[in-house]
Amino acid sequence: MNTCRQPVLSRRRFVTGLSSATALSILGSTPLLLGSKRYSDAPPVMQGKLFDLNIAYQEMNFTGSPSIATTISGALPAPILRWKEGERVTLRVHNNLDQTTSIHWHGIILPTDMDGVPGLSFGGIPPGESFEYQFDLLQSGTYWYHSHSGFQEQTGMYGAIIIDPIEPEPFSYDRDYVVLLSDWSDESPSNIYNKLKKLSHYYNFRERTLADFFEEADEHGVANAWNNRRMWNQMRMSDRDISDVTGYTYTFLMNGQAPADGWIGLFDRGQKVRLRFINAAAMTFFDVRIPGLRMTVIAADGQNIQPISIDEFRIGVAETYDVIVEPESDTAYTIFAQSIDRTGYARGTLTPHPNLKADIPALDPAPILTHADMGMGGQGAHEGHDMSGSGMPTFKMKGSEMPGAGMMGTGQAGFGSSTPVKHSTTEFGPHVDMRADNPNYRLDDPGVGLRNHLQRYDRTVLTYADLQNLYKTQDTREPQREIQLHLTGNMSRYMWSINGTKFADAEPLHLSYGERVRITLVNDTMMNHPIHLHGMWSELETGDDHYIARKHTVIVQPGAKISYLVTADAIGRWAYHCHLLYHMPGMFREVIVS
Numbered sequence: 001m002n003t004c005r006q007p008v009l010s011r012r013r014f015v016t017g018l019s020s021a022t023a024l025s026i027l028g029s030t031p032l033l034l035g036s037k038r039y040s041d042a043p044p045v046m047q048g049k050l051f052d053l054n055i056a057y058q059e060m061n062f063t064g065s066p067s068i069a070t071t072i073s074g075a076l077p078a079p080i081l082r083w084k085e086g087e088r089v090t091l092r093v094h095n096n097l098d099q100t101t102s103i104h105w106h107g108i109i110l111p112t113d114m115d116g117v118p119g120l121s122f123g124g125i126p127p128g129e130s131f132e133y134q135f136d137l138l139q140s141g142t143y144w145y146h147s148h149s150g151f152q153e154q155t156g157m158y159g160a161i162i163i164d165p166i167e168p169e170p171f172s173y174d175r176d177y178v179v180l181l182s183d184w185s186d187e188s189p190s191n192i193y194n195k196l197k198k199l200s201h202y203y204n205f206r207e208r209t210l211a212d213f214f215e216e217a218d219e220h221g222v223a224n225a226w227n228n229r230r231m232w233n234q235m236r237m238s239d240r241d242i243s244d245v246t247g248y249t250y251t252f253l254m255n256g257q258a259p260a261d262g263w264i265g266l267f268d269r270g271q272k273v274r275l276r277f278i279n280a281a282a283m284t285f286f287d288v289r290i291p292g293l294r295m296t297v298i299a300a301d302g303q304n305i306q307p308i309s310i311d312e313f314r315i316g317v318a319e320t321y322d323v324i325v326e327p328e329s330d331t332a333y334t335i336f337a338q339s340i341d342r343t344g345y346a347r348g349t350l351t352p353h354p355n356l357k358a359d360i361p362a363l364d365p366a367p368i369l370t371h372a373d374m375g376m377g378g379q380g381a382h383e384g385h386d387m388s389g390s391g392m393p394t395f396k397m398k399g400s401e402m403p404g405a406g407m408m409g410t411g412q413a414g415f416g417s418s419t420p421v422k423h424s425t426t427e428f429g430p431h432v433d434m435r436a437d438n439p440n441y442r443l444d445d446p447g448v449g450l451r452n453h454l455q456r457y458d459r460t461v462l463t464y465a466d467l468q469n470l471y472k473t474q475d476t477r478e479p480q481r482e483i484q485l486h487l488t489g490n491m492s493r494y495m496w497s498i499n500g501t502k503f504a505d506a507e508p509l510h511l512s513y514g515e516r517v518r519i520t521l522v523n524d525t526m527m528n529h530p531i532h533l534h535g536m537w538s539e540l541e542t543g544d545d546h547y548i549a550r551k552h553t554v555i556v557q558p559g560a561k562i563s564y565l566v567t568a569d570a571i572g573r574w575a576y577h578c579h580l581l582y583h584m585p586g587m588f589r590e591v592i593v594s
């Protein structure tokens with residue numbers, strides 16, 4: 001993969017002032033209380049080949065009242081682990097909790113028994129015991145790590161991983177910052193989950209009112225408004241179901257800083273600043289922008305892409321994006337990460353001076369789901385206030401020729417599936433409340449709440465159609481077969497599943513070692529699901545077979561489908577699941593490669 005890299009200068013200066021924090025975190029037992037913020041606060045950095053990570057309960061204060069977090073080596077977020085491609089790292093994880101714990105290295109290609117998923121990779125780390133992870137680093141880029149046990153991730157067990165490449169990077173920058181986004185609640189995760197189970201709308205105060213109806217009737221006529229409403233009622237759903245858990249209970253954090261103070265990154269005028277965005281939230285998608293600064297996206301999920309200049313991007317739970325910005329004046333800029341449902345935001349400041357801050361923009365209007373988001377395609381789509389695309393297949397074709405549908409059996413590599421969408425019999429029943437009739441590829445649709453932002457706000461928004469690998473596709477074989485999986489659920493009962501079958505009742509998916517397979521995901525729900533395959537890359541088919549982008553987590557938009565190719569080059573038992581923490585118990589499969 002390094003053959004295409006152009007030798008480029010890389011003059012880097014990393015965040016200064018971290019050495020004392022590093023020392024603290026290596027000692028492991030010294031609590032770093034991050035409740036009251038100073039500008040220098042940032043996650044500590046640990047470097048080298050041997051790491052001791054201590055998992056413990058710790059008091060934190062993000063909301064004005066103290067609360068117990070679960071931390072890794074005394075920090076929230078956990079220390080940034082800075083590794084070097086080609087090296088072998090050893091991580092000794094010590095469990096000081098009263099329950100089993102684990103750490104999963106998200107996006108890292110490693111042996112199955114080092115992947116950190118209790119029940120699949122190993123038995124977990126019992127209370128009072130330690131586990132030694134050891135693996136070779138075969139990649140570079142921005143990744144992260146988190147607990148894969150229970151709901152521990154929600155209470156603070158997450159941190160960034162940076163792997164510096166052996167070869168020079170194909171871009172240059174002067175400053176390098178991790179921008180890790182997360183969602184904190186003083187409520188215990190089991191309380192949150194139980195509330196959702198009892199009343200799925202518990203945290204959502206945006207249900208429609210009679211006043212909304214009359215407003216809509218004014219705009220679109222009573223008949224239209226009535227039909228629209230009747231449809232939603234029949235489905236027993238709400239077009240305002242954007243997030244299950246909202247700013248009502250969440251405080252959104254940027255590098256562990258609540259919005260009141262916000263994280264601060266310093267720059268000198270004219271410098272290039274690399275920002276490594278990581279969405280380590282349990283349940284929250286963020287829409288990120290830096291008013292006044294254009295961002296050049298250079299990597300997605302740790303993998304270099306063909307650089308693309310944008311103003312705004314959506315980052316799903318568990319995704320990462322690296323961007324470079326070039327502030328040219330001595331002014332401050334707000335890094336604004338609003339939650340997808342617009343119930344709050346995480347915030348930081350890029351500034352030449354710690355006392356200089358920028359205005360915080362207003363939240364965008366709350367998004368409203370459309371018929372297209374229910375997989376109804378373009379027919380009669382009444383788009384509400386949030387105009388979507390045409391609802392037609394929106395595959396961005398490179399070159400003039402159409403890929404021969406059906407020509408290669410399942411569809412040509414890089415261009416998506418030509419197999420019809422089919423709902424399996426297990427999808428029918430009270431446990432599934434929606435099936436998309438006409439799910440389309442919506443790669444150039446930025447998603448609900450981000451549509452038409454160029455016309456409305458003069459913001460160019462990143463879409464998956466923009467993602468193209470910087471390097472050539474390594475495995476150029478056509479897919480030998482296709483697996484179609486449906487993301488399913490019953491929102492009002494808060495039940496989530498795949499093909500209508502929850503994890504506890506499901507058979508593992510089997511892949512043959514070495515095979516090239518296409519996975520097509522169909523989202524039969526109204527929520528975005530970030531789907532994460534462990535151990536292997538998900539090579540996203542965006543309409544180009546030569547430069548297929550590699551991801552570890554793929555957002556499947558409501559009522560849409562998406563396809564990616566997988567080379568089954570990793571023997572073992574792997575987790576495959578929705579990364580929304582409270583969807584995971586049901587929307588999960590074991591994948592066995594043998």
Ligand SMILES: [Cu+2]
Nearest residue numbers: 529578580583
């Ligand atoms: Cu999900």
